[in-house]
Amino acid sequence: MCGSGQLAVLLVLLLCALRDVAPLPDSGMLFPRESPSREVKELTGLWDFRADLSPSRDLGFQKAWYKSRLAETGPVIDMPVPASYNDITQDPMLRDFIGWVWYEREVVVPARWVADEGTRVVLRVGSAHYYSVVWVNGVKVTEHNGGHLPFEAEIGDLPQVHMMAADGRAAYEDVYTLPVGIRTVKVTSTQFLINNKPFYFHGVNKHEDSDIRGKGFDWPLIVKDFNLLKWLGANSFRTSHYPYAEEILQMCDRHGIVVIDECPGVGIKDIRSFRNASLAHHLVVMDELVRRDKNHPSVVMWSVANEPASEMPPAGLYFKTLITHTKTLDPTRPVTYVTCSNYARDKGAPYVDVLSVNSYFSWYHDPGHLELIPIQLNTQFENWYGKYQKPIIQSEYGADAVPGLHSDPPVMFTEEYQKLVLQGYHSVFDQKRKEYVIGELIWNFADFMTAQGVVRVVGNKKGIFSRQRQPKAGAFILKERYWRLANETGRLPPWTKYSCLL
Template sequence: MLRLFNTHEVRKSTELEGIWDFEMEGNDKKYRMMVPGCIEQHPDFLDKRGAGWYTRKINIFNDTNVRLEFKGVSHTADVYFDGEKVVHHYNAFTPFSVVIRDVKAGGHELKVRVDNRFTPESALHVPNDYYTYGGITRPAALEEIGDVYIKNVHFKSIMSENGWKAGIKITLANISGGEQTVKLCGELVPDMIYDNDGNRIDGKKMAIGELERSITIAAGEEYVFETEVSFGDVLPWSSDRPNLYFLKLLLSKDGEPTDDLIDRVGFREVKVSGKDILVNGEKLYMKGFNRHEDYATVGCAIPLQLMVQDMDLMQEMNANAVRTCHYPNDERFLDLCDERGMYVWEENHARGFGLERMQNPNFDGQCRACIDEMIENHYNHPSIVIWGILNECASETKEGREKYATQYAQIRALDKSRPTTSATCRHLTDICLDLPDVVSFNMYSGWYKDVPIDETSNAEIEWIRRSGGENKPIIVSEFGAAAIYGYRDRAHCKWSEERQADIIRDNLEVYMNDDDICGVFVWQFSDCRVTEEEWFATRARCHNNKGVVDEYRRPKLAFDTVKEMYGKYRK
């Protein structure tokens, strides 16, 4: 399952989930491995770093063009079709695809070489405070497409005095050797809409006349057009009422359907107004969690049922927001956030880099590709209300500032409808606070340093105001403490569940009663594995143990503390 709904009714799509042949380089043994899955799930590869090969046979029943889509391969992928390399991709957390023309009916071989080693060429996947697993870790699919197909659609909702509008941008691709003429049409179809009491109701579909047109595309070219459409009294998306609609696009030729694309959209508008973030004109206070994609027995290849469990637990604690630390998330989880009304801060992939790592020759290009792929593929999710970059990187340096400025500019060129931010830990030294729309800081008062939370927070905010953050919204993007599940201590010593609950409670009492702060994100939702390299000495069990649940999702005492505090304040 690539998404939580069908994205095609005309285009034939075959999911590639199942058991694949697998060989690890340097090992003659043959394996059968699950896709999606992590190689670390196999007893022979519990902590393996290396390159390996996934192989499977596929059958095509008619001559066609093939589009292969991979939602995530960790961390470097080389894909071969019938022995020919067709695409190379870097980054475990962003999707990629490739089109193969003129594939004949019959049997074919698909091979994927994966590599999760830390090498000089890998600027973003490095030893870190989370684990870099290996494998085809997210879903994949094979699609059969015609000469012209719908490559992408972007939907930007606009709130106006006369009701809701949307800017729609559609990209079509002609992959044939000749000119092609097709007809395009589209409609908006209710999926999940609710009345004022929260009950599911039916709605009416509506044709989108502005999309209906005949289009001629030259050989090997793309056709891009944008239009603005008025939708009147559709129901808006919000945390309380996450109303969702299907945007259905259809291509036809000589009256016969040839291709389609279905995405799900919501009508909501995000703006920054002074110190506030507004959603549909109303102030937003984010009560959230930082969440890594990591589970004790499946690594980062989390199945849908465990994503749903995570969502259920977070919402039981009265959370309304989640931060996808520190990389773009599996799109099924974003679909779930859309459905549940969970606000999302999604960020690109770079965490805790000093200037030396930011000056890796591949850093800029790999960051640029990650941002491009994140926004290109996740643009339509109404739950995403903030784009983030470069968590805890070298924002105190002139060279670092140039990289922050470049990445903010890239995001704004791709999407002006959402505010930007970055979580800083460069306290009193950050020189980049004037660049984002929202200022966010990570502060572990009571854990790494036993300091007064209120005085430390006030000093931080005063410095932010003097250093480029005046009249901007402020979010506390990380705070918390570590605890080993099951370790209790009557004296509430550090690493005990009692001390973790105390520290989280004390922090929330300060932050949630401060009108200068418009959101808080507990670090973190669940314990996660970290790389032994560079981290074993400061992370007991080679895990980041600051979760309010452990890696098996067993609640610690802090679970009920967060539930109480999130339910008590900022309702």
């Protein structure tokens, strides 16, 4: 199978959504870039795939599937990488499968990679969910606990890799280039300052989600999304509720989009989630996140969690420890987490630099009563600022709208109702941004798929764009508003010089 001067390596990647394993240390890593001394071989494409459908979900371990070709263990199917496996097939069981799945690919690497003793051969996984084990030629090389963030292992000296060393090797100095951007970030009691100038976040929350490929990275989709952000006049987004691909942050660096970088701390609702084991893993995840993204000038703030049960008694020490640790890792950026708890009982709020507050008035609260939005939202802001004297971002707000569903008078789930919810919030934002409100992030940029449930109509429909990236009525409301805000502040996005994008 291997031609002269090539080496075949059998790579097996095992993923699982549920497994309680102690976290492993990670030392951060450089994004793979080619240079005169560095070569990159992408492993994207078709892999062999098999889900472990056994009752115990661990037949693959019992039978040591990693010791032979995956096709020899049972039936395999084609699976594209990168992609989520859920929507690739017509099998409803696989669509909702939770447990171990196996990926395998034979890789041909250049002989010089192993012939030259001075060459490091590193296998890097950009993102795999949530617990991962990797074998090369039947040898386990690494494992990783936690999705979204990269991990790697050196594989240059593995057993079963035997090549004749060539004579006359040339020595090269290692070369690595890193784009650099320099700016300052500062928070006062009423403002967020970038380069000592007030910055107002008018942007979106996003998800890495699209038809068929799910969370799989896709360049056409990424470029489309950035063009839509420009069309909106948005200047920022939050990586809700996990770190995004490094390529997306590189796009933000180039295009001047400001990022609130959020770790996967979502669903911290149970009292057990505040125990030492969870905190220890949370600290490791922040290590990985900060080490990966600290050099991106687009990242201006870390978010350590989304909607935790921060009113629970252990939450105070938990978030004090977590935020202090994050500031130790990076003393140059402010830290927040996104809350939906009661302002008077939130035990983590004293430790954040910026208050990020979610609310869904006239949707989850008093559904259908649009007239209550100004009263409730104004009260929300006054309560939070009165207690903590810190700037506030409305980190989520919105309403579901099924694309093409209309009604007059407006009713819930129609585009007209979503439009009125947005306008109700905007009237209060315009009052409070003159005082201490420093931003507004719509939930959500685009519709996205969720688990089935009675409150979802084929996924979450709070996007101002459909899952296929077509605008709803709310998108035009935001477009008019965001460009007006940009013109009022004089902080026009850098792409405004390209008239074809307006």
